[in-house]
Amino acid sequence: MYPNFIAHLQxxxxxxxxxxxxxxxxxxxxxxxxxxxxxxxxxxxxxNYFVETGLVRMFFINEKGIEHTTQFALENWWIADYMSLxxxxxxxxxxxxxxxxxxxxxxxxxxDQLLAQLPQLERYFRLMMQRANGAAQMRVxxxxxxxxxxxxxxFVSLFPQFVQRIPQYMLASYLRLTPEYLSELxxxxx
Amino acid sequence: MYPNFIAHLQxxxxxxxxxxxxxxxxxxxxxxxxxxxxxxxxxxxxxNYFVETGLVRMFFINEKGIEHTTQFALENWWIADYMSLxxxxxxxxxxxxxxxxxxxxxxxxxxDQLLAQLPQLERYFRLMMQRANGAAQMRVxxxxxxxxxxxxxxFVSLFPQFVQRIPQYMLASYLRLTPEYLSELxxxxx
DNA sequence: CGGTCTCTTGACGGAGTTCAAAGCTAGTGG
DNA sequence: CCACTAGCTTTGAACTCCGTCAAGAGACCG
Numbered sequence: 001m002y003p004n005f006i007a008h009l010q011x012x013x014x015x016x017x018x019x020x021x022x023x024x025x026x027x028x029x030x031x032x033x034x035x036x037x038x039x040x041x042x043x044x045x046x047x048n049y050f051v052e053t054g055l056v057r058m059f060f061i062n063e064k065g066i067e068h069t070t071q072f073a074l075e076n077w078w079i080a081d082y083m084s085l086x087x088x089x090x091x092x093x094x095x096x097x098x099x100x101x102x103x104x105x106x107x108x109x110x111x112d113q114l115l116a117q118l119p120q121l122e123r124y125f126r127l128m129m130q131r132a133n134g135a136a137q138m139r140v141x142x143x144x145x146x147x148x149x150x151x152x153x154x155f156v157s158l159f160p161q162f163v164q165r166i167p168q169y170m171l172a173s174y175l176r177l178t179p180e181y182l183s184e185l186x187x188x189x190x
Numbered sequence: 191m192y193p194n195f196i197a198h199l200q201x202x203x204x205x206x207x208x209x210x211x212x213x214x215x216x217x218x219x220x221x222x223x224x225x226x227x228x229x230x231x232x233x234x235x236x237x238n239y240f241v242e243t244g245l246v247r248m249f250f251i252n253e254k255g256i257e258h259t260t261q262f263a264l265e266n267w268w269i270a271d272y273m274s275l276x277x278x279x280x281x282x283x284x285x286x287x288x289x290x291x292x293x294x295x296x297x298x299x300x301x302d303q304l305l306a307q308l309p310q311l312e313r314y315f316r317l318m319m320q321r322a323n324g325a326a327q328m329r330v331x332x333x334x335x336x337x338x339x340x341x342x343x344x345f346v347s348l349f350p351q352f353v354q355r356i357p358q359y360m361l362a363s364y365l366r367l368t369p370e371y372l373s374e375l376x377x378x379x380x
Numbered sequence: 381c382g383g384t385c386t387c388t389t390g391a392c393g394g395a396g397t398t399c400a401a402a403g404c405t406a407g408t409g410g
Numbered sequence: 411c412c413a414c415t416a417g418c419t420t421t422g423a424a425c426t427c428c429g430t431c432a433a434g435a436g437a438c439c440g
Contacts, residue, residue, distance in 0.1 A: 060331055068334045070327065083324030086317070092331060115313075122312040123305075127276070129319030134273030136326040137260065141250055141282060143333075144258045144366060148428070169386065176334060181428055183388050338396070359418065371396055373420050 002029070004052050005104050008076050012127050013120040023121075026114050028105040032097045038105075039095040045084035047105040048125075051077055054101025055165060058093050059173070069174040072098070074162070078128055098166055148177045152185050192219070194242050195294050198266050202317050203310040213311075216304045218295040222287045228295075229285040235274035237295040238315075241267055244291025245355060248283050249363070259364040262288070264352070268318055288356055338367045342375050 001024065009015060015023065028047070032038065032054075039045050041060060049056070051073045058071040058079060070093065073079035084091040085108060106114065115121055143151065152175055156163050163171060172182040191214065199205060205213065218237070222228065222244075229235050231250060239246070241263045248261040248269060260283065263269035274281040275298060296304065305311055333341065342365055346353050353361060362372040 062335050070330045082320050086324055126316040130272050133322050134276055140260045145252050
């Protein structure tokens with residue numbers, strides 16, 4: 001049951017079987033199909049989500065109606081609108097399945113109970129949030145460092161298998177370029 | 191002693207005087223003058239830094255020799271290269287004082303001891319990392335949403351007093367535009 | 381198979397960069 | 411406390427990366 005989730009926890013903290021059972025009783029498993037939503041803009045983000053299998057993304061729609069993907073979450077990554085979650089404010093983002101996904105939700109309203117009963121989880125989440133921060137810092141560097149063409153080439157060479165899993169328009173919106181320009185870059189390189 | 195630091199902790203967790211004394215015995219206060227460094231590219235980041243007073247920034251230098259500022263830390267913010275800190279890998283960034291600053295360093299090699307003796311701090315740092323993540327997500331949205339001109343105008347209207355504290359070339363490098371173009375935008379708006 | 385997304389192509393335009401050079405400002409040492 | 415200098419800011423001209431628009435080809439789903 002949720003092998004990725006359990007293995008991931010145990011890479012950072014130790015939990016015995018009893019504790020794992022307790023934990024599993026307090027989480028909420030969610031399965032979503034392609035294009036279904038975990039969160040929509042305007043709602044308050046009610047949980048932190050662990051991707052057990054599948055692929056999920058975060059995006060927003062600007063005033064011109066154009067989608068901008070800000071984040072992908074593959075297997076073993078956490079995703080949520082952390083501003084909305086921290087402040088109970090309404091979210092500026094959508095979270096949506098790119099592929100059908102099974103997700104573990106840690107719900108806000110059960111968090112206190114969970115952390116009181118399994119204090120090791122404070123440590124686990126601290127480490128996860130720190131790791132996510134590190135990733136965010138590197139991403140900022142990545143985008144600032146290079147031209148859009150270089151961004152594209154780097155990304156494809158770093159994550160060739162991942163690029164196969166997402167439609168081009170979505171990659172374009174993540175890399176901050178238009179589908180037309182991405183198409184042009186692809187033509188040049190083949 | 192370190193009023194901002196203590197007050198900030200107590201906004202999120204409770205600590206009695208004895209615990210505060212213990213904490214203060216395990217931190218390392220650092221004062222740096224303008225342009226001095228807390229971290230240089232290539233070093234391993236050895237601490238998480240809380241800005242008690244002053245102003246600090248994170249930046250890197252690309253292959254053309256151009257500086258890119260990725261983050262500012264004002265009073266009451268934490269700053270570190272979290273990838274380097276988590277993995278003990280060498281850093282891709284510099285951390286430098288923009289103004290003379292007094293900083294509280296939580297050193298990696300004392301972290302275990304600190305967290306064992308003051309387990310509430312796990313919670314505090316979890317919340318700080320989550321807050322930083324929320325800020326990072328909003329920043330990505332901010333940059334993706336608008337043109338460079340709009341980024342500039344928004345930033346100035348949101349943080350007019352902060353803009354006074356930093357040189358223009360540094361604001362330009364944070365907003366991902368050239369000093370020449372920033373100068374042009376300033377002229378237009380006055 | 382029909383219709384609606386997705387991807388490609390090409391022409392055009394403009395936001396933003398590059399380069400060079402000249403003012404300005406602020407910090408430093410004499 | 412002044413003078414010098416290095417570095418910051420401004421200006422303007424040329425250029426280019428990349429977005430916009432429009433239209434057609436292809437792909438996928440009901």
